[in-house]
Amino acid sequence: MPCPTRPPATLHRSNTLTGLATAVTTALALSTLPGHATAAAPTAVTAPAATPKAPAIQAVASFSILGDLVRQVGGERVQVDVLVGPGADAHVYQPTPTQAKTVAKAQVLFSNGLGFEGWMARLLKSANYKGTHVVATQDADVLAQDADDGHAHATHKDHGHGKAHAKADPHAWQSVPNAFVYVRNIAKGLCDADAEGCDSYQKNAATYIEQLKTLDAGVRTAWAAIPVGQRKVITSHDAFGYYAKAYGVTFMSPLGVSTESEASAKGVAKLVRQIKAENVKALFVEAISNPRLIEQIGRETGVRPAGELYSDSLSPPGGPADSYVKMIRHNTTALTGAIQAKK
Numbered sequence: 001m002p003c004p005t006r007p008p009a010t011l012h013r014s015n016t017l018t019g020l021a022t023a024v025t026t027a028l029a030l031s032t033l034p035g036h037a038t039a040a041a042p043t044a045v046t047a048p049a050a051t052p053k054a055p056a057i058q059a060v061a062s063f064s065i066l067g068d069l070v071r072q073v074g075g076e077r078v079q080v081d082v083l084v085g086p087g088a089d090a091h092v093y094q095p096t097p098t099q100a101k102t103v104a105k106a107q108v109l110f111s112n113g114l115g116f117e118g119w120m121a122r123l124l125k126s127a128n129y130k131g132t133h134v135v136a137t138q139d140a141d142v143l144a145q146d147a148d149d150g151h152a153h154a155t156h157k158d159h160g161h162g163k164a165h166a167k168a169d170p171h172a173w174q175s176v177p178n179a180f181v182y183v184r185n186i187a188k189g190l191c192d193a194d195a196e197g198c199d200s201y202q203k204n205a206a207t208y209i210e211q212l213k214t215l216d217a218g219v220r221t222a223w224a225a226i227p228v229g230q231r232k233v234i235t236s237h238d239a240f241g242y243y244a245k246a247y248g249v250t251f252m253s254p255l256g257v258s259t260e261s262e263a264s265a266k267g268v269a270k271l272v273r274q275i276k277a278e279n280v281k282a283l284f285v286e287a288i289s290n291p292r293l294i295e296q297i298g299r300e301t302g303v304r305p306a307g308e309l310y311s312d313s314l315s316p317p318g319g320p321a322d323s324y325v326k327m328i329r330h331n332t333t334a335l336t337g338a339i340q341a342k343k
């Protein structure tokens with residue numbers, strides 16, 4: 001199935017412009033200095049320390065959610081290009097030749113890892129990428145895909161390997177405590193690529209982690225109002241395993257952990273029976289997935305889809321989930337609202 005690809009979002013151009021403006025101002029200041037130009041004392045033209053003199057470093061993030069985290073930590077020093085933009089699906093993505101050029105020019109590249117970007121190794125090779133590569137889930141609390149649900153393993157082309165070992169669920173960003181780990185890894189990676197900016201990255205990371213702690217507490221408060229037995233949700237694919245574990249919610253889905261697979265008729269029928277038996281009232285489509293399957297399940301169960309969740313992608317700018325913090329808030333409000341509305 002072809003997937004929507006978008007041109008990389010180019011962000012934080014303003015730093016370059018600020019740099020230019022500073023250079024022009026400095027040149028003007030120099031040209032208007034009285035006396036002999038050659039005799040000007042260096043101390044008289046020292047640039048203000050607060051203005052970053054170094055050009056912006058270029059970073060690439062594999063998908064929109066990670067791109068936002070990199071932006072939060074990088075601030076104005078870092079230009080962030082995102083490969084898989086808002087609304088696009090990283091599971092089935094195919095990089096463009098232009099994006100290989102963008103990657104080749106970057107000093108630091110961030111990926112999620114855990115098999116999320118199956119196309120990354122080939123992209124790095126074709127771009128002959130030599131910069132820093134940061135796997136944002138390094139040292140994160142990783143969950144295995146659920147092998148007992150009968151569909152998670154259908155996504156992988158490892159026929160014959162059977163149940164050699166459980167694969168990791170890549171959607172680690174859906175638990176806010178894991179986002180702390182992403183942010184620390186991002187700060188480390190930016191420091192490696194740009195030592196001069198390290199203090200600023202560490203400071204931004206610390207400030208942002210404080211925001212994430214508030215976010216995490218807010219999610220816990222929202223769920224605390226709902227008895228655990230009622231916290232049951234149907235979504236298109238298994239993207240919320242980490243959210244489920246962190247916040248005590250049960251998610252069921254007709255697809256596995258990847259959107260690459262087709263849901264089997266048997267899997268869908270089983271889910272329909274389960275929804276009826278367990279009286280599940282919260283049915284959601286995901287922004288990156290075809291809503292048809294969820295709509296079919298809605299018809300067969302009499303449960304109306306309650307809205308859209310953002311799992312693997314942010315919304316376009318100005319949408320309800322155009323940053324990581326807004327995405328988690330939007331999903332939490334939508335989920336708890338759907339369950340509470342139909343009690």
Ligand SMILES: [Zn+2]
Nearest residue numbers: 239257258312
């Ligand atoms: Zn996914």
